[in-house]
Amino acid sequence: MRGLPEDPERQTQHQKHRSWVKKATAAFFFVVLVMIGITLAESCFLTPASNRRQKSSHLSPEEEALLRSRCPYMEKIVPQPGFENxxxxxxxxxxxxxxxxxxxxxxxxxxxxxxxxxxxxxxxxxxxxxxxxxxxxxxxxxxxxxxxxxxxxxxxxxxxxxxxxxxxxxxxxxxxxxxxxxxxxxxxxxxxxxxxxxxxxxxxxxxxxxxxxxxxxxxxxxxxxxxxxxxxxxxxxxxxxxxxxxxxxxxxxxxxxxxxxxxxxxxxxxxxxxxGAIVEDVYGVDLALPDTGEKGRVNVVDLETTGGHSSVPPPHTSVGIMSELITTLESSPFPLQLEPSSPFYTQLQCMARFSNSSMPNSLRADIVSLAKDPEAKNRVLELQSRDLYTKYLFSTSQAADIFDGGSKSNALPEQVSAQINYRIDVGSSVKEVQDKVEGIVRQIAHKYGLGVKGFSAYQQGFDPIPKGGFTLSVTDALEPAPVTDVTENPTWALLAGTIRHVFEDDGSVLGSANREIVVSPSLTTxxxxxxxxxxxxxxxxxxxxxxxxxxxxxxxxxxxxxxxxxxxxxxxxxxxxxxxxxxxx
Ligand SMILES: [Zn+2]
CATH class of the missing domain: 3.40.630.10 (Zn peptidases)
Structure with missing residues (x-):
């Protein structure tokens, strides 16, 4: 059935109105599209929806939440189209x-x-x-x-x-x-x-x-x-x-x-x-470990004593005394210490959050409780310190690397030097190492009536000859590096997101299919x-x-x-x- 013809005037106005609405709508969508385009052009990231699995664990919801805050999930970041994949x-x-x-x-x-x-x-x-x-x-x-x-x-x-x-x-x-x-x-x-x-x-x-x-x-x-x-x-x-x-x-x-x-x-x-690099299968997790900190270092010590003929030696020559110093230092290692500011602390949290059932539940629970339970902390540190590569991520190392003294089999050694190399933990400092070494040097010096020329200034009691003494000097001193704080740090998101994209998505023959990469801060020794x-x-x-x-x-x-x-x-x-x-x- 045909309808009545419309009033031509009205029809025109109606069409005009429709055409204005269409134009306004089109303009609106155009502006929206341009804005989306600008946003994309500026931020130019495509971040696919998260599909990260939470590994099974026996933690309470509160403990799970704690781990999530300490080792946040990092979204993948994919480059904008424009260049070859x-x-x-x-x-x-x-x-x-x-x-x-x-x-x-x-x-x-x-x-x-x-x-x-x-x-x-x-x-x-x-x-x-x-x-x-x-x-x-x-x-x-x-x-x-x-x-x-x-x-x-x-x-x-x-x-x-x-x-x-x-x-x-x-x-x-x-x-x-x-x-x-x-x-x-x-x-x-x-x-x-x-x-x-x-x-x-x-x-x-x-x-x-x-x-x-x-x-x-x-x-x-x-x-x-x-x-x-x-x-x-x-x-x-x-x-x-x-x-x-x-x-x-x-x-x-x-x-x-x-x-x-x-x-x-x-x-x-x-x-x-x-x-750091990507370490595969740590308790079932592939860990990408950018180092956000770096240990310090310092070398120390010299000893100078009276010489003489070796047919009439004192009970202890410079070689003997220096040896005693070194064994005393070695029997007094630096403590294991792990504070939340350490990159390794965060690494442990990431392992606890994402590892599979191969991580014992007791260890996972201890890691979650590191900050509040000293016994849990001791258990974690004891376990982790069994591996030397891991141990020195949370303690200062000490290695007597060079020992030099004496020149002739019939002459007492007048000068002995030792280079003891320290790699200083991020929670410590060059000064802390010096104070500890100097304390032990003073004990040995006191025992043998020797002087000590300490790290900072000329010390009383130092009498180079005839009794002699220790000279403590520093070479190649370097404080531990400032730790890069990754908490809500967008540059960390950029780095971690790119790592995840490349090593998870690029389909390399090396990575197992769909295997997730957990990106965690770590420390270089x-x-x-x-x-x-x-x-x-x-x-x-x-x-x-x-x-x-x-x-x-x-x-x-x-x-x-x-x-x-x-x-x-x-x-x-x-x-x-x-x-x-x-x-x-
Ligand atoms: Zn290199």
């Missing part, structure tokens, strides 16, 4: 390329030694010129686009300046040098130490693990991004020292000063250097170049994005790394740089 690095075609460029890097024997002469005098430094040439020739797109600054000749700082200078730069660091290969160990290598030999699975050679895998991966990732016309908003700085294995006094120390002069104190969003970068940012992370099981014989004969594991490292830096670029501070 990082899975491209995991294929056979890319592998061939990576084997070539990474192998070439290992073939440059950039050994650094503890005692080296000035840069312009000692020819052993010259190898680093070759290393720079290699970088610029192998990664031409990135190195041409980035500004290169030489610091103290061989320190290399590449700066890829971003379009938005209000965003704090990120700093990616590593070292060009490797520990030397002593001549008498060369024959023990399965493949020559600087051959960069690829056996079909593993890359062999000094530096393959420490740390040319990360240095190569950083450059491989940036080369790939720049080849896809990546122009970052946030400045990316890559800094490479060249004597990290000899404490970084020539390289990183000067680079640190240079970066502070150029960019200022606290001028970087975050710093990522070598450090060794030292890195970051000791020279403390003033650049409070957000310092030491992390080697690699699965530890495929990372073999670091610093030793037959150092080698699985190439598939290295490819994951490349994928990590590639996604990390993109995620950091879109990151809202």
């Amino acid at each position: 990082s899975t491209v690095f995991l294929g056979d075609e890319y592998k061939k390329h990576s084997v070539k460029v990474w192998g070439d890097m290992i073939r440059i024997p950039t050994q650094s030694y503890d005692l080296m002469g000035p840069i312009d005098e000692d020819p052993r430094w010259q190898i680093f010129a070759e290393f720079e040439k290699y970088l610029n020739a192998t990664f031409p797109v990135f190195t041409e686009r980035a500004e290169l600054e030489h610091v103290n000749t061989y320190g290399l700082v590449y700066i890829l300046t971003g379009s938005d200078l209000s965003k704090k730069p990120i700093l990616l660091t590593g070292h060009q040098d490797v520990v030397p290969v002593p001549d008498n160990t060369v024959s023990r290598w399965t493949h020559p130490p600087f051959s960069g030999h690829f056996d079909g699975q593993y890359m062999w050679g000094r530096g393959s693990a420490d740390c040319k895998n990360t240095v190569s991966a950083i450059f491989e990732a940036l080369e790939s991004l720049c080849s896809q016309d990546f122009h970052p908003k946030r400045t990316v700085v890559v800094a490479l020292g060249f004597d990290e294995e000899a404490s970084g006094y020539v390289g990183a120390r000067n680079i640190g000063k240079y970066l502070e002069n150029r960019f200022g104190r606290d001028s970087f969003l975050m710093l990522l250097d070598e450090g 060794a030292n890195t170049d970051t000791r020279h970068y403390w003033d650049l940012t409070p957000n310092i992370y030491r992390f080697n994005p690699v699965r530890m099981n495929y990372f073999v014989n670091i610093h030793a004969v037959d150092e080698h790394v699985l190439v598939d594991a290295h490819l994951e490292t490349v994928a990590f830096y590639y996604d990390f740089v993109q995620n950091a670029d879109c990151f809202d501070e």
Whole structure:
């Protein structure tokens, strides 16, 4: 049935009204879409819904809540579409390329030694010129686009300046040098130490693990991004020292000063250097452990006494007295201590929260009660200290490494020196170590009527000759690093989220399907170049994005790394740089 015709005038008005509503609606949705677009463009993260499983445990709801607050769940962070997916690095075609460029890097024997002469005098430094040439020739797109600054000749700082200078730069660091290969160990290598030999699975050679895998991966990732016309908003700085294995006094120390002069104190969003890795299957959990702290260190002690003929010796010679001092020190180890501010404390909480039933319920309950139950704490520390690698994550270590004294079999030793090396726990300090050592030295000195020249000033009772005494002096003192606080720290979310995405989602042959990675802060007992970068940012992370099981014989004969594991490292830096670029501070 036909209806009545509408009044033409009314019809027009109605149409006009409808058309206005349509336009307004369209405009509204357009604005909404633009706003969504802007939000995405600014934050540019896609965070898929959480699917993390809570492991079974026998904890109460309150205890579960406590663990969740101490070891928060970190969302994955996936780069925005725009560049090739990082899975491209995991294929056979890319592998061939990576084997070539990474192998070439290992073939440059950039050994650094503890005692080296000035840069312009000692020819052993010259190898680093070759290393720079290699970088610029192998990664031409990135190195041409980035500004290169030489610091103290061989320190290399590449700066890829971003379009938005209000965003704090990120700093990616590593070292060009490797520990030397002593001549008498060369024959023990399965493949020559600087051959960069690829056996079909593993890359062999000094530096393959420490740390040319990360240095190569950083450059491989940036080369790939720049080849896809990546122009970052946030400045990316890559800094490479060249004597990290000899404490970084020539390289990183000067680079640190240079970066502070150029960019200022606290001028970087975050710093990522070598450090902890991904440890698989700890109570059923794969733990990614960026180190948010680093122990300090200090060496001490000398003894000087009267000499004489060894046919008429006193009951104890300097050698005997110094030996007694060392055994006394060794029988008085530093206490085990673990405070909530320690990265290892948080690591334990993460293990308790996410481990499977292979963790005994009693241990899980003790970890939850660490802060309030001293007996539970003692049980945890006792258990953890059975493994020496774990023990020194919560105590200061002490090692008498060098003992030197006497020169002739018929003369009493007039001078004996010992180097006792301490790696200082994050809860302690150089001063605390000195006070303890000095207390014990004074006991021994008193027993033998000797003087003591203490750490701080000339002390009473010190009478160099004829009785003699101890001289306490410090070499290579370094306080424990400031601990990066990860609580509600967005840079931690950025790092952890990228780790989870790459190592869970990229479908590597190495990770079991759908196996979750728990990202937890940890502590390094060794030292890195970051000791020279403390003033650049409070957000310092030491992390080697690699699965530890495929990372073999670091610093030793037959150092080698699985190439598939290295490819994951490349994928990590590639996604990390993109995620950091879109990151809202
Ligand atoms: Zn290293």
